[in-house]
Each structure stands twice: as C-alpha cells, then as structure tokens.
Amino acid sequence: MRCAGRHDLCTEHSEQDVEAENKGHSGARQMLISVALGQVLSLLICGIGLTSKYLSEDFHANTPVFQSFLNYILLFLVYTTTLAVRQGEENLLAILRRRWWKYMILGLIDLEANYLVVKAYQYTTLTSIQLLDCFVIPVVILLSWFFLLIRYKAVHFLGIFVCILGMGCMAGADVLVGRHQGAGENKLVGDLLVLGGATLYGISNVWEEYIIRTLSRVEFLGMIGLFGAFFSGIQLAIMEHKELLKVPWDWQIGLLYVGFSACMFGLYSFMPVVIKKTSATSVNLSLLTADLYSLFCGLFLFHYKFSGLYLLSFFTILIGLMLYSSTSTYIAQDPRVYKQFRNPSGPVVDLPTTAQVEPSVTYTSLGQETEEEPHVHVA
Known part of the structure; x- marks a missing residue:
C-alpha cells in the first residue's frame, strides 16, 4: 500500500479530511437554519400586514398607533x-437608574419608525414603499460598521446586491400586472416618510443587536415595552382617540386586533433570538421576502394578478440570503466593543480596566454558540 510505513501520517490526514467534511456540513446546515429563521420573521410580518389590511380596508379602522x-x-x-x-x-429599578434615558430614546425611535412607514401608505404608492424601505439595509450596514465594528467581505456585498435586485424585480412585476398602488396623492411626502421610517428602523435594529449581545434579550424587550407603552399611550390620546371612537366594534374586528397583536408580539419576541444567531443586517435582508408572502396570500384572499416575476423575485432574494449567510463576518480589533472576550484556548478572560490589549473577537452569522454569552454591564 502507498501508506505502508506511514500509518500515523495517513491517520492524521484522514482525521483532517473528516474534520473538514464535518465543518462543511455544519456550515451548510447553519446557513439553511439562518435563512429559515429569517423566513419565520417574514411570515410574522405577513400576518401583521394582512390583519392591518383587513382592518383599514374592510372595517375602515385606521389605528396604527393603537x-x-x-x-x-x-x-x-x-x-x-x-x-x-x-x-x-438586573432588576428593573437598577436598570432604570443606570440607563433610563437611553431606553427612553430607543422607545421613541422604535415607536416613530412604525408610525412613519404606516402613515406613508396614505401618500405614496405601494411600489415606492417597497423600494424605499430597502434603505434600512445601507443604514444598518453603516451603523454596524462604525458602531459595532463589524467588517464585511465581498460575498456579503454580493448577497446584499442580489437581494435588492430581487426587490426591484418584485416592484417591476407590480407595475406590469397593475397591482393596486395606493393613493399617491402627495408622493414626495410619502417617500420622505418611508425614508425616515427606514432610517429609524436601522438605528433601532443596530441598537437592539448591541443590547442583546452585551446585556440581555429580556432587558431590551422589557425596556421597549415600558417606554413604548408610555409614549404610544400619549400619542394615542393626542392623535388617534377620535379614530378609535369611529371603529365599528364587533367580534371580527376584535379578532383581527388579537391576530395583529399576536403576530407583532411574536415578531418582537423572536427577532432578538434571530439577530443574536445571525445579525441585524441578515435579518433585514430576510424580511425582504415578507412582501412576497403577503402577495402570495393576496392571490387567494384578494384575487391579485399573478406574474412569473414574483417567483423569480422570491428565489433571487433567497439566493442573495444564502450568499450573505455562506461566509462569516468579523469584528475589528477594539477593546471598546466588549469588556470581556472568549479566549479560544481557555475560559472567558476579564480585561482589566487599564489594559491596552486589543482582543480579536470573531463575529459569525453561522457558528454554533457553545456557551452563554457573557453579560457585560454598560454604564
């Protein structure tokens, strides 16, 4: 045999080949999991869109703040x-003493992002909203680059380009089939509202990623719930109390509100889990398919016209997602990102406050986490 006399060497090569093959299978599995998790979020957004459509068009209940x-x-x-x-x-009062004003700003940003995009439907076209809402992607990329110090590779930008190309294909299909485009009475105002909402969404998503990686998911959701309820209650009393009185309440409307709230609560609760396993950029790319799921439901519920371009758009976005998820991003060396970091050959190491060491922290959208992320308390 060719390996006679070199049994140890052959065994070593064999073990390396098996390990490489296992890593390949694990990477492919994690890529598919990453894409699948994003599609769960898209389906929840589809449910939010369908219930909102029924409320506004069938029952004339225009109550986005409520x-x-x-x-x-x-x-x-x-x-x-x-x-x-x-x-x-980790008690509520202790968190409020240290960071109340930060969460107050975040709560306002999250509330107004939702409000601006919903309000835009009264002024501009559906196609404009679909295309301009993609502005959240470059916002997330830039904020992640400068504040989270995340660095991307060429394949990530290729995947992002393919995803946006798929969205453009869907917008073109809408024009060809003459799908309902919206009021479009003051298009410039509507377009500016979408861009403003997309910018606020990007800020909220990147801030969310930072919090769930350095603090905790429960803290983020608890603070969003506290300040979001407070500010939306004030905005509701000022701007929407008359609209709420006009709603023709019955069991169907009640069921639609319950369905909307369940989907929205599921989206907010599950999104931090997906962001922690992937990233804010990956999540926003995944959400591009939400409009397509709504469209496919609309083919049966609202008798939309079908075009083969919709299927082409859907698979183009999925290909872009797989391209983006196929390679890990990484974090630039900077001790300001985490005050603790995982030592590849040992336990978690605490950095002294005066240390000049710059830990190399690898941020991956694919790798399995073998232990809980360390909690870092940020002043």
Whole structure:
C-alpha cells in the first residue's frame, strides 16, 4: 500500500479530511437554519400586514398607533414585569437608574419608525414603499460598521446586491400586472416618510443587536415595552382617540386586533433570538421576502394578478440570503466593543480596566454558540 510505513501520517490526514467534511456540513446546515429563521420573521410580518389590511380596508379602522400600543402593552406585561421581580443588578429599578434615558430614546425611535412607514401608505404608492424601505439595509450596514465594528467581505456585498435586485424585480412585476398602488396623492411626502421610517428602523435594529449581545434579550424587550407603552399611550390620546371612537366594534374586528397583536408580539419576541444567531443586517435582508408572502396570500384572499416575476423575485432574494449567510463576518480589533472576550484556548478572560490589549473577537452569522454569552454591564 502507498501508506505502508506511514500509518500515523495517513491517520492524521484522514482525521483532517473528516474534520473538514464535518465543518462543511455544519456550515451548510447553519446557513439553511439562518435563512429559515429569517423566513419565520417574514411570515410574522405577513400576518401583521394582512390583519392591518383587513382592518383599514374592510372595517375602515385606521389605528396604527393603537395597534402599536397593544403590542407594547403585551411586552410590558410579559418582559417588564419579569425585570421587576428580578433581584440585584438586573432588576428593573437598577436598570432604570443606570440607563433610563437611553431606553427612553430607543422607545421613541422604535415607536416613530412604525408610525412613519404606516402613515406613508396614505401618500405614496405601494411600489415606492417597497423600494424605499430597502434603505434600512445601507443604514444598518453603516451603523454596524462604525458602531459595532463589524467588517464585511465581498460575498456579503454580493448577497446584499442580489437581494435588492430581487426587490426591484418584485416592484417591476407590480407595475406590469397593475397591482393596486395606493393613493399617491402627495408622493414626495410619502417617500420622505418611508425614508425616515427606514432610517429609524436601522438605528433601532443596530441598537437592539448591541443590547442583546452585551446585556440581555429580556432587558431590551422589557425596556421597549415600558417606554413604548408610555409614549404610544400619549400619542394615542393626542392623535388617534377620535379614530378609535369611529371603529365599528364587533367580534371580527376584535379578532383581527388579537391576530395583529399576536403576530407583532411574536415578531418582537423572536427577532432578538434571530439577530443574536445571525445579525441585524441578515435579518433585514430576510424580511425582504415578507412582501412576497403577503402577495402570495393576496392571490387567494384578494384575487391579485399573478406574474412569473414574483417567483423569480422570491428565489433571487433567497439566493442573495444564502450568499450573505455562506461566509462569516468579523469584528475589528477594539477593546471598546466588549469588556470581556472568549479566549479560544481557555475560559472567558476579564480585561482589566487599564489594559491596552486589543482582543480579536470573531463575529459569525453561522457558528454554533457553545456557551452563554457573557453579560457585560454598560454604564
């Protein structure tokens, strides 16, 4: 045999080949999991869109602030109360003493992002909203680059380009089939509202990623529930109380509000889980398919016209997602990102406050986490 006399060497090569093959299978599996998790979020957004459409068009219930208020109340009841009963540094009062003003700003940003995009439907066309809403992607990329220090590779930008190309294909299909385009009475105002909402969404998503990686998911959702409920309640009383009185309440409308709130609560609760396993950029790319799921449902519910371009758009976006998820991103060396980091050959190491060491932290959208992320308390 060719390996006679070199059994140890052959065994070593064999083990290396098996290990490389296992890593390849694991990477492919994690890529598919990453894409699948993003599609769960898209389906939840599809449910949000369908219930909102029925409420506004069939029952003339134009209450976007009230709908957001219901979601924030659910977050408050589940997550804020969880923080309230905790002990020590993770207690609600302790968190408020240290970071109340930061979460107050985040709550306002999240509330107004939802409001601006929903409001834009009254002024501009559906196609414009679909295309301009993609502005959230470059916002997330830039903020992640400068504030989270995430660095991308060429394949990531290729995947992003392919995803946006798929969205353009869908917008073109809408024009060809003459799908309902919206009022479009003051298009410039509507377009500016979409761009403003997309910018606020990007800020909120990147801030969310930072919090869930350095603090905790429950803290983020609890604080969003607290300040979101407070500010949406004020906005509801000022701007929407008359609209709420006009709603023709019956069991169908009640069921639609329940369905909307359940989908929105599921989206807010599950999104931090997906962001932690992937990234804010990956999540926003995944959400591009939400409009397509709504369209496919509309083929049966609202008798939309079908075009083969819709299928082409769907698979183009999925290909872009797989391209983006096929390679890991990484974090630039900077001790300001995390005060603790995982030593590849040992346990978690605490950096001294005066240390000049710059840890190399690898951020991956694919790798399995073998242990809980360390909690870092940020002043």
